[in-house]
Amino acid sequence: MVRYIEENITKMLETKIISKSEVLYAGGDDGDTSPATKVFQDFQINEEDVGRGGGGLIRSWVDSMRACSPSHLKPFNKQSSWIKEHPSALNMFEEILHESEGKQIVMFLDYDGTLSPIVDDPDRAFMSNKMRNTVRKLAMCFPTVIVSGRSREKVYSFVKLTELYYAGSHGMDIKGPEQNSKYKKKTQSLLCQPATEFLPVISEVYMKLVEKTKSIQGAKVENNKFCASVHFRCVDENKWSDLAHLVRSVLKNYPKLMLTQGRKVLEIRPIIKWDKGKALEFLLESLGYENCTHVFPIYIGDDRTDEDAFKILRDKKQGLGILVSKYAKETNASYSLQEPDEVMDFLERLVEWKNLTSGE
Numbered sequence: 571m572v573r574y575i576e577e578n579i580t581k582m583l584e585t586k587i588i589s590k591s592e593v594l595y596a597g598g599d600d601g602d603t604s605p606a607t608k609v610f611q612d613f614q615i616n617e618e619d620v621g622r623g624g625g626g627l628i629r630s631w632v633d634s635m636r637a638c639s640p641s642h643l644k645p646f647n648k649q650s651s652w653i654k655e656h657p658s659a660l661n662m663f664e665e666i667l668h669e670s671e672g673k674q675i676v677m678f679l680d681y682d683g684t685l686s687p688i689v690d691d692p693d694r695a696f697m698s699n700k701m702r703n704t705v706r707k708l709a710m711c712f713p714t715v716i717v718s719g720r721s722r723e724k725v726y727s728f729v730k731l732t733e734l735y736y737a738g739s740h741g742m743d744i745k746g747p748e749q750n751s752k753y754k755k756k757t758q759s760l761l762c763q764p765a766t767e768f769l770p771v772i773s774e775v776y777m778k779l780v781e782k783t784k785s786i787q788g789a790k791v792e793n794n795k796f797c798a799s800v801h802f803r804c805v806d807e808n809k810w811s812d813l814a815h816l817v818r819s820v821l822k823n824y825p826k827l828m829l830t831q832g833r834k835v836l837e838i839r840p841i842i843k844w845d846k847g848k849a850l851e852f853l854l855e856s857l858g859y860e861n862c863t864h865v866f867p868i869y870i871g872d873d874r875t876d877e878d879a880f881k882i883l884r885d886k887k888q889g890l891g892i893l894v895s896k897y898a899k900e901t902n903a904s905y906s907l908q909e910p911d912e913v914m915d916f917l918e919r920l921v922e923w924k925n926l927t928s929g930e
């Protein structure tokens with residue numbers, strides 16, 4: 571186990587996923603300075619985990635997943651400090667327009683939980699026709715990107731709009747619009763797949779996970795091409811820990827892969843320095859907005875993986891992030907919307923405003 575952690579840490583330092591300052595060296599009495607503790611993505615691996623074969627780590631995943639589930643969260647009160655810090659993007663619509671004045675808006679939209687409501691069966695997370703029409707109109711006004719943890723092909727099969735940019739597999743599979751778009755010239759035949767070397771290993775792990783998790787009722791493994799998801803949503807909560815143990819038992823043989831957590835899902839991804847935030851930067855650059863002060867990216871998402879993009883925007887003081895949530899959550903987003911219906915209202919208002927002002 572110690573070797574497994576050390577190999578991972580060394581790889582992450584080499585690939586600059588983490589910096590030395592993120593690794594906590596546990597200098598013991600014997601003067602040992604090996605990396606015994608480090609923050610591994612969202613999860614704390616500590617010496618206790620090493621000793622107990624990862625028990626503490628599994629507990630922290632499961633506790634964190636439980637803590638994030640609606641039955642354990644309280645909807646925020648309108649007066650709470652959270653909503654004051656992350657006000658509704660609908661209530662602040664005029665202020666947002668003011669912030670974007672004179673700049674080119676570029677829209678980034680997450681899929682699950684943002685454009686489609688969360689449902690039990692990931693294969694049935696359909697988008698309404700009303701939402702599709704709204705997104706179609708939006709893409710006529712602004713360059714629009716769908717950013718998803720799903721494979722690009724899968725998310726396209728739900729959205730079905732050829733005029734959009736798609737960034738599937740958490741941004742590891744980016745493609746420009748098929749159909750003519752006013753922005754296409756700049757992004758002709760745009761294709762970015764920074765994790766192609768991991769395709770064989772992801773499909774191998776996917777098959778192993780399918781096999782291993784068969785024994786757990788309700789567990790579902792999804793192949794997202796450059797990454798994979800293990801779904802906990804339909805598994806009895808008492809079995810979550812067993813499922814997490816199974817996932818870990820498979821993953822421990824793959825030091826080049828890592829785990830992140832989403833909404834009742836564990837996601838298996840290559841250890842490369844690429845995420846939804848990097849995808850956002852790459853797309854802005856491809857559209858010709860690198861180091862540009864006249865661009866205003868708006869990123870709307872509901873998941874932990876969207877935080878990478880919110881953080882980029884916050885750090886660069888460029889555009890804004892909108893978190894879709896009914897619950898107070900720690901976030902780098904500036905504004906909030908409660909559910910996909912509110913996302914649709916917000917997008918409709920943007921379209922309406924753009925159409926009114928473009929004739930001026």
Ligand SMILES: O=P(O)(O)OC[C@H]1O[C@H](O[C@H]2O[C@H](CO)[C@@H](O)[C@H](O)[C@H]2O)[C@H](O)[C@@H](O)[C@@H]1O
Pocket residue numbers: 680681682683687688689690691692695717718719720792794799801803832833834835837873875
């Ligand atoms: O980046 P996203 O587009 O938000 O993708 C993240 C994951 O979304 C999907 O899972 C989530 O939605 C499912 C359908 O509503 C739900 O059943 C599941 O519990 C959620 O985690 C997708 O199936 C995953 O592969 C994505 O990684």
